[in-house]
Amino acid sequence: MDSEGTHDARGTHATPVPRPAGPPGSAGQRGVPSGSAGQQGAHVTPPRPVRAPGTVDAGAPPLPDGSAFLTWLRTPRPGAQPGVWRFGHRPRPEQEPEITPARQLFTGALIAFLVGWLLWSLLWNGYLGGWWVLPLELFLPDAWIYTDDQVGNAVVWYGYYTLIVLVIMIGVGRIGRWDEIWRRYIAPRFRRPAPPQAPPAPGEDPAQWPQLREAGAQDAAERLAADARAGLMRDVDHARITRAWRSVRAGRNSLSAFSESVVREGAAACAHPSGDRDLPARAARHDLATAQVRLGTTVDDPRNPYAYRGTGLGIGPELLGTSLLAVGPAGSGKTSGVVWPVAESLCLGALAGRAAVVVVGAAGAGLGPADDYDVVVRIGHPDSVYDLDLYGGTNDPDEAAAVLAEALVGDLVDPHPGADSRRSTTVLAQLLGPYHAVHRRFPSVPELRALLDGTPGPLGALRKALQESGQEAMLRELDARERQLGHPGDPGAVIADRIALLDRPAFASFFDTSGQSTPFSLRALDHPVRVRIDLPERGHADASRILARLMLAQFMASAAAREDRSLFACLVLDDATGTVTPESVRRLQRLRSANAGVVLTLRTLDDAPRPLRTPLLGSIGCRMALSGLTPWDGQDFAEVWGKEWIEARDVTDRQIIAETPLGKTVHMLRRVITGNAPTARAVTVRQVERERWSASELAHGVPAGHAVLSLTDVRGEHAPPLLVDLRG
Structure with a gap:
């Protein structure tokens, strides 16, 4: 069993899984006959990988030791709101607790202590009478209270004094909020590092593969657990084998074939058709257990909901399934902070057999090395191994x-x-x-x-x-x-x-339909394929826009026509200038039901026709406004994000006029000391409706390296606009 069927679509296809793009001069290179001239759209299988599936390249990162992998696997990932980085997440309350300022807190605690001390002094010296002794006389016999035994008297009376002191301390402690001072300032100084947690029980340890043991695949579970302890398993291996096991549970593959493959190959079982088990290098932080990539940190800002403040921002297929639009000027971080991390996450998902990704951008745009992809189509470059099916x-x-x-x-x-x-x-x-x-x-x-x-x-x-x-x-x-x-x-x-x-000398050897080249078409989205298409933007800007629209149109048509929709298909379009059309906007929302999505970036919303801007923002589920946005673009985002009810506080200071000589003297001294005239403050609280983010705030209030992002997942849950630090 090579892939258990999880990496190959069911049924017969004219487009087998593309293998990694070989160097120029390999079989299938441009100009070398490699197929029938009469079959439109047929693909020639590139050479088989030069290494066996599961082996590691010399330049690949070293395998983590077993303890590091087990720690990653056992880290809790609690359920959270859309966009929260779930790896090791600690949920926060929905509402922000009321925090008393330190100066006010310590002042109140000191005053409460002095009041308690004064009360005890009055009781001890008898200034309040003898009524406070009545409880002792009511509940204890006189023989216990008034006796010649000095030790007995001391025990009774001093015990009673201690009880009174405790009652006073508890009362004034609650009034002075001593418990809050302890939690905020004293307890953290005595807090010790948490001891290492004991390994979970075998039935609850994910490293023991309990789901395989319950199904009777004991040998497969033992082999995987041994590889995990020995440091032979990666996070991609775990995600890939988990995906294969789900296909067995769904009835698409047999348990015996799966077990035989796992026992024979261990962590390298069910390998990707390319033989790769990881990317040569990772530029972002990924969690393959939740299929999330971390894009940054939600800023601890009053405009963000309290439950999101300070949490990591994670994006996964459940959010990309509603598509993502990022708008920001050049240099704002669209490619390096959003496009490439998302593309890298989808490439890892493809290696795990869970995704198919097509990345389209200008040549040299920083969309990752060629080794990260199975197919690299370099349109207009004479050394391109692959052609594009028009x-x-x-x-x-x-x-x-x-x-x-x-x-x-x-x-x-x-x-x-x-x-x-x-x-x-x-x-x-x-x-x-x-x-x-x-x-x-x-x-x-x-x-x-x-x-x-x-x-x-x-x-x-x-x-x-x-x-x-x-x-x-x-x-x-x-x-x-x-x-x-x-x-x-x-x-x-x-x-x-x-x-x-497109009929230019630079493209003379491209878009061939005679079968003399190796064309790539988006019909391959039935497979976990990784594709990068480099557009010839330099010198051929108009042709690049036509090809970008062609990729978007073909992707939407192919994603909806797939037989196996268990794979998440995503098109990442680094620059969507000139690609937004009425038909593409209509089809965007249909991708959600096809388990597919697109990632689009624009320098400004002016790159899309004015009649299509509002429908585009309405059909996209995840919208991102990066720093440097113009007020006109900010107005469109402010309209689509709408308004919310907030509590507005109006403070009015009214000057106090003294009428008596003593009052005038006091006011004069107060003015000399403080420098301000005595005033009386009036506070009015009311509910008002205000824009979540105004056009002016989006244009001038978003710091460099930050973005405002709203999220919607495929189930309809959504997160309000969040201020995110993309560098965190």
């Missing part, structure tokens, strides 16, 4: 036309009312359908451009081939396209201009 790996002309039209003209709302996505889809389908019927593949970029331009040669050759093959239905499609050529409002001219941006 049609998303589909054989349906209508589906291919819809996705391609969204990428080419999805952003054109004005001033091209005739080039909307629906009409453009029809135009492309009128050409892709006949071409696919004849050639059993879709046209390349130069061929599609020639057909859109209405060049007589390609159209005539396509018509002749259709007539010879008797494709009457496709001939009608081609006739309809030829009738529209040159007419006012024909979207074909706009589509041809857009496709011409």
